[in-house]
Amino acid sequence: MAVSPIYRIRITLLNVAQLYKMSFALALLTATLQANFAQGQWVDETLTGSVEGGRFAQYSLSKPGRVIITLTPKQGDPDIYVGENGTEPDYHLDRHSYQSTTCGIERVVVPTFALRPIGIGVYGHPSHEYSVFELHVRVEDEMDEYDDLLRAESSFESMEDDAYAFESNSDGRHSTAGYGADRATSRGRSPATNSGADKGGVTSSSGPDHSADDGPEWEDWDEFPVYNILLTLLRLFWEMLLTL
Structure with a gap:
């Protein structure tokens, strides 16, 4: 069965959109890690x-x-x-x-x-x-x-x-x-x-x-704010991979 050219164009556009979303998620993840690292340098x-x-x-x-x-x-x-x-x-x-x-x-x-x-x-x-x-x-x-x-x-x-x-x-x-x-x-x-x-x-x-004093100790990883951000971004990244 031959695949319609219009269908191929739609698939290509969908893949490009997913790649853009993945790039945005990775950029956001990098910025979050950099901001957290910079804050960790403060006394x-x-x-x-x-x-x-x-x-x-x-x-x-x-x-x-x-x-x-x-x-x-x-x-x-x-x-x-x-x-x-x-x-x-x-x-x-x-x-x-x-x-x-x-x-x-x-x-x-x-x-x-x-x-x-x-x-x-x-x-x-x-x-x-x-x-x-x-x-x-x-x-x-x-x-x-x-x-x-x-x-x-x-x-x-x-x-x-x-x-x-x-x-x-x-x-x-x-x-x-x-x-x-x-x-x-x-x-x-x-x-x-x-x-x-x-x-x-x-x-x-x-x-x-x-x-x-060593500062705040997080009793549970779920209470750590950066952990929640990273977990959300990883879930978003995984969902995008599944839709490709």
Whole structure:
């Protein structure tokens, strides 16, 4: 039985359409894998540790991007100081670029243009024998330059306010007599023990008491979003093969 030319044309057009669908599915799969790989390079770490009153726990971060640092006290009253260009920060004005010294959760945003490596110093207030804390560090993709400049200006104003507090020698917690003097001889450091330096992540130079959280653990593969995307694309690819 002879096959009609029109039927052959229809079959050819159908095969071409299926090939286009397969190409689109493969391109979408590649883009998904690339996006997931790029996101995996970002730093998002949670460290837990303790520091004695009047001492510093020092960390270092070399990854580029905007850095959001959140310090949550679990016990005592830890404060945070951040330095640039490899500086191990402390309470001196020329030894830190950003700071947060409240009596609660501390949060510092370091702009993208800050010189790496970033030094993060967690200070245990001398009013407590020791402080227990949770340090969360997240490095995000570069944001708008104007927004970064606004954040930097806000941090600079905070530094000016702190300088005024030192000069005024008030009764507050930042007076030179009651607070800074206790810290002048209290800084102690030991070799780094965290292995995050190979990936540009947060590294510790304050001893082995600080452990990094491995991040979210997926108890079931069905809960993993990329797995669901890949499974859907593979099913689509298989259905197209069956229709050829």
